[in-house]
Amino acid sequence: MKSMTCKELGGACDETFTANTFEEIAEQSKQHGMAMFQQQDADHLAAMAVLKGLMQNPQAMQAWYEEKKKAFETLPEAWSGCQSVTHRLLVNG
Numbered sequence: 001m002k003s004m005t006c007k008e009l010g011g012a013c014d015e016t017f018t019a020n021t022f023e024e025i026a027e028q029s030k031q032h033g034m035a036m037f038q039q040q041d042a043d044h045l046a047a048m049a050v051l052k053g054l055m056q057n058p059q060a061m062q063a064w065y066e067e068k069k070k071a072f073e074t075l076p077e078a079w080s081g082c083q084s085v086t087h088r089l090l091v092n093g
Contacts, residue, residue: 001018001019001020001077002018002019002020002025002072002075002076002077003016003017003018003075004016004017004025004029004068004071004072004075005017006029006032006044008068008071009025009026009029009068010047010050010051010064010068011029011032011033011036011044011047012036012041012043012044012046012047013043013044015032017029017032022068022069022072022073025072026068033048051064
């Protein structure tokens with residue numbers, strides 16, 4: 001399991017996504033983005049505007065995707081137990 005934040009994926013916050021594959025991380029990020037869009041979160045809307053601009057150029061969008069995927073692949077494996085920071089604090093003090 002590896003973890004990336006919304007910001008690391010081009011977003012606007014420190015929400016953390018954890019998954020085995022980049023595709024799973026991307027799906028979690030997409031779901032988070034849709035929730036932030038529904039809430040009309042200004043910071044996330046600005047980040048989405050940047051991505052929308054990238055989508056106008058398929059090569060730029062592919063380069064962005066490959067860059068994020070490479071970043072994911074170079075990450076160390078996350079702690080394999082419960083991924084909840086709150087849980088870890090409660091268990092470990």
